[in-house]
Structures are given as structure tokens and as C-alpha cells.
Amino acid sequence: MAPIDPHSFTDSTHPLTTHIHLSFYFDFPSSTIHSSALLSLSSPHSGPLFLDIRSLTVHSVLDPQTRNPLPYSLSEPDPIKGQNLVVSLSNHSSVLVVYSTTPASSALQWLNPPQTFNKTSPFVYTQCQSIHARAVFPCQDTPAARICYSARMNIPRQLSAVMSARHVDRRPPVAGEGAALPCGDALWCAEGRLVEEFVMEQPIPPYLFAFAVGELGSRDVGPRTRVYSESAPAVLEAAAAEFAGTEDMIRQGERLFGDYEWERFDLLVLPPSFPYGGMENPRMVFLTPTVIKGNASGAQVVAHELAHSWTGNLITNKTNEHFWLNEGFTTYAERRIVEVVQGEERAALNIGIGWRGLNEEMERFSDNMEFTKLKTKQEGVDPDDVYSQVPYEKGFQFLWRIEREVGRPVFDEFLKKYIATFKFKSIDTEMFLEFLKTNIPGIETKIDLVLWTEGTGIPPDAFEPISNIYTKIVTLANEFKAGRMPGEDEVADWQGQEWELYLENLPKSVEASQILALDARYRLSESKDYEVKVAFLQLAISSGCSQYHGEVERTLKEVGRMKYLRPLYTALVQGNGRQEEKIFAKRVFAEARDCYHPIAQGVVESIFSKHM
Numbered sequence: 001m002a003p004i005d006p007h008s009f010t011d012s013t014h015p016l017t018t019h020i021h022l023s024f025y026f027d028f029p030s031s032t033i034h035s036s037a038l039l040s041l042s043s044p045h046s047g048p049l050f051l052d053i054r055s056l057t058v059h060s061v062l063d064p065q066t067r068n069p070l071p072y073s074l075s076e077p078d079p080i081k082g083q084n085l086v087v088s089l090s091n092h093s094s095v096l097v098v099y100s101t102t103p104a105s106s107a108l109q110w111l112n113p114p115q116t117f118n119k120t121s122p123f124v125y126t127q128c129q130s131i132h133a134r135a136v137f138p139c140q141d142t143p144a145a146r147i148c149y150s151a152r153m154n155i156p157r158q159l160s161a162v163m164s165a166r167h168v169d170r171r172p173p174v175a176g177e178g179a180a181l182p183c184g185d186a187l188w189c190a191e192g193r194l195v196e197e198f199v200m201e202q203p204i205p206p207y208l209f210a211f212a213v214g215e216l217g218s219r220d221v222g223p224r225t226r227v228y229s230e231s232a233p234a235v236l237e238a239a240a241a242e243f244a245g246t247e248d249m250i251r252q253g254e255r256l257f258g259d260y261e262w263e264r265f266d267l268l269v270l271p272p273s274f275p276y277g278g279m280e281n282p283r284m285v286f287l288t289p290t291v292i293k294g295n296a297s298g299a300q301v302v303a304h305e306l307a308h309s310w311t312g313n314l315i316t317n318k319t320n321e322h323f324w325l326n327e328g329f330t331t332y333a334e335r336r337i338v339e340v341v342q343g344e345e346r347a348a349l350n351i352g353i354g355w356r357g358l359n360e361e362m363e364r365f366s367d368n369m370e371f372t373k374l375k376t377k378q379e380g381v382d383p384d385d386v387y388s389q390v391p392y393e394k395g396f397q398f399l400w401r402i403e404r405e406v407g408r409p410v411f412d413e414f415l416k417k418y419i420a421t422f423k424f425k426s427i428d429t430e431m432f433l434e435f436l437k438t439n440i441p442g443i444e445t446k447i448d449l450v451l452w453t454e455g456t457g458i459p460p461d462a463f464e465p466i467s468n469i470y471t472k473i474v475t476l477a478n479e480f481k482a483g484r485m486p487g488e489d490e491v492a493d494w495q496g497q498e499w500e501l502y503l504e505n506l507p508k509s510v511e512a513s514q515i516l517a518l519d520a521r522y523r524l525s526e527s528k529d530y531e532v533k534v535a536f537l538q539l540a541i542s543s544g545c546s547q548y549h550g551e552v553e554r555t556l557k558e559v560g561r562m563k564y565l566r567p568l569y570t571a572l573v574q575g576n577g578r579q580e581e582k583i584f585a586k587r588v589f590a591e592a593r594d595c596y597h598p599i600a601q602g603v604v605e606s607i608f609s610k611h612m
């Protein structure tokens, strides 16, 4: 007996779950889902079966055929993994768990009407990556265990449900469906309720399980793409305009990697508390509203999530220790799509921003270089705490290095074959390297594969991009250090990314007077583009400009995207002294906390505990 994943209780000697049928009764007033999960195993099993759960109240475990109770026990909670639900089976090939979620579920964010755009109805949504599916349903919560599922969602009639699955029906509740649930049949069939049904026939790792329930509207933007958001015409129109080019990107993706295997590519724009830029939930990508900038630049986040349809969702890392297989490949693919759709200069700019980010991560992890490796050891480590640009950007650099070595046509053939070989499988770094060496013989004599995958830091043959815009921006940033501000003509055609790159290439801390002068001329603190605004505010904080605290506070209360929370809170609290900033950060967090997803709350708390 041995665990197959450092973040799961799943045991190597137990059969894996192949299908889960879920019944959910959403009780918004108590922020609770009353549920049952019917798990089907790959083969009959006798003895203990280990399932991951976190913040769930288990009411009973039953034999699905006889409805007789099955013995079970719960381990003491582990701070990272949650609890091991140990069920005793005797030649069973399925098991029914009756349970309720609790308001503490780390996967779910429940929004009161005032926290939504329309302010009239509640909203709930999931974020299951990395290890939060277990806070929605009991499962073998490791990406090594792919599952299909079906779901019955009982919701208030004025709301609608979406899932990263195929929608089957919206209908009245049927008597008897709720009998086995903790809520009972009377509530299930009560006036004002209805049921939405979904099926997911393509096997997914549990972290790609996703739903949202709220007052939703939608617009078609392509033959296989519909944009969903809160049902507000302004939000829907803006989203539809921003993502109008999606079909074009899907075609580019197919040209690069082969058929799109998930049928639909819908987009869901969430309320501002969504903790990530995007989440690649299959069939329906979840997006932060901050990517809607009115200039189609949000398309880049969509390009990334789309690329996951092949790398990450079709081929999945076996455990989070090989996360670069998901994100390095996807970052590479994203830039290939951007290159075709938006041009080489734009792609080079993205590589440049990534290069800057990678170098900054080396400083962040200077006391823990393990997390500058591609393949990491994560026993006892919370994946949310060590989330960084390394798997994205170092992974990208590794693949780009291979491309430069063998040439693009050869590498493209390799990519197609890689995807065709491993689709709907979960693999690790060793399997990738074996496949690479088999298909590109002698590659290990040209590139130090061990240094790239197991070494710390940035290998010497990594590459800073060469492009006119990139070089010009970095030069201008260097000149700022000597006191020269860019002229209006030099920045006339800059979009958000140009400013972002410029600001990130400035020194960590500059004279307060320089910050004020820059802002007086270019109004960066008021930018509608959060990437620009946050990069500027971060610089302002570390340069000791406390006059921007008002803008920092507004930003931290407006959005819950961790890409912004992490640098702003870190800039406020890191370093010695800074008592005023620390008190300020604590107050803002106390007031904003309820607007953040539980995963983001945890991340801010861990920044505080590291620096205070």
C-alpha cells in the first residue's frame, strides 16, 4: 500500500473511480449543498477504500444496491490533504456517500446578492484546482485518476446552472429524487425549485470539475462558443465583443495540435472575486472579468485556456509535482496561437514579460530553490502556497529551447505525436523525457535534460527574446533609472502589455518624486487595465509613496484575482519596518476578506504569516 500522489490519500492498491453521479440541492441561505455521490469503481473491491474529503459532513455511506449502511471512518484532518474517508467494502464495485458541504468548503465561493453585479440574486461557483474537488464531493482527488460524471443540480427557479459538462435538461424536480439526500424529498420537490442535468462523458482529472449557479445570461460568439456571465446586458455585450475572435483561435489551435476534442468551447465570465485569470475547465472556461479590457487583449488569457484543451486537459500531469507539463506546454502553445493571431511582435512581448516574471521568481524562492525546479518535491507542501510562474515560464523556456535545437517543423510534428499518444492520459516528467528521447534521438547530447528538469535556477541556455518592441521598452526602462522619462511619442501606441513590461523592468524601488512625475504624465494609477495599474501601484508601494494607499485599497476591494492580490499585499508587508503599511494591509484584508474566494484568502494569510 502506498499513496500515488503526495496531495491525496488515494492508494496504489485500490481500484480507481471511473464514474461519479452527483445530486446537489443548493441551499443558498446556509451556503450549503446537500448531496449524494455515487462512485463506480473500475473493479469490485474488498477491504478499505480511501477517499479524499475536506470540510464535508458525511451523513452515511451506503451500498447502492441494498441501501444498507457500509462501515466507514474519518481520519484526523490534515492541514493540506483534508480527511481520509475510509470505507469498508466487501466485493463492491460502487459506493454511495450521502453528505453536505459546509460553508468552509475551500472550493466554493458563495456570493450574497450585494457581492454580484446585478445585486439581486445570490451566486455560487467552484474553483477545484489544485486540490479542492474534495471539498465539493468525496473522490480520489489526484489527477492520476480520471473520472466521467453526471450531475443533477436542484436550484431556485429564477437561477440557472452551468457546468463544464454537456447540458442535458432543465426540468421540474421529480418525486423520489431527493429521498436519499440530507435535505429530503419535500425540499427537493418544493415550490420554486427546478433541476438542471449535465453529463461529462470525457474522462477528466477531478480538478477540472466545475459549476456555477446564478442569474446567468449568454451570447453566441461563434459556432461552438457561447459567452456566459451574470445576466446584465452591459457585461454580456462587452464580453461578446472581447471574445469575438475565439473561433479563429480554436482553428489555429487545431492546426497546431490536432482536433479539438471537447465539442464546445464556451466561456463563463465570473464576478470579480474569481481568484485566477482563467481556469481551463473543459467545455467551459472560467474567466475573471478583469480580462475584459475593451481592446481584445483579453483574447490572450483565452488563448492560454484554449491551449489547455490539448495540454493539461487532454494530457494531464500525474501529480502537481509535474505541473510544468500542464503549464509549460500551455504557455508555449498560447504564444504560438498569439503569434499567428496577433503577430510575432506581440508574441515576443509576451515572452519578454514572462522572462521578467521568471527572473523575479528566482528572487522569491531564493531561500527555497526547490520551487525553481520544473520537477518538484511537494510532500507536505500546499500547492497553492508554491504556485508561481516557474512551471509556466521555465517550462516554456525548456520547450522553446528544444524547438530552437530541432527546428520548428520537427518540433511541431513531435508535439502532434505527443498529444495523439498521450491524450486522455495522466503522465509524469519521466514519461515525457522518454518519449522525447525516443522521438528525437540524441537530444540528450544537445540539451542537458536533467539540468532543465531537475536543476534549480535558470539554465544558461535559456533565452531572452529578441524583438524591436521588447528591446526598446527595456532600453527605455533603463533610461528611467538615469532620470529620463519616456516621451509621449514613444509611448503613443503602447497597450497594457507594453506598460506592464516597462514598469516591471524599472528598479524595485525608485525616488518617490519620479513615481509621482511618471503618474502625473501618464495616469497609470488610474489605468482601466489592471495589469498596468497593479504593476504601477506595486512600484509606488515599494518606493514608499503612501499617497497611493487609497487607490491600493480600492483595487484590493474591487478584485479577488490572485495575480493582483499577491504582489500588492506582498509589497505592503515584506521587509523590516513598514509598520504603517502592515497595519494598513491587515485592515484592508479584514474588510475585503469576504469578497475573496477561500483559496485567495488562504494565499493572503500565508503572505502575512511569512512576513509578519
Ligand SMILES: [Zn+2]
Binding pocket: 280, 304, 308, 326, 327, 330
Ligand atoms: Zn494554465
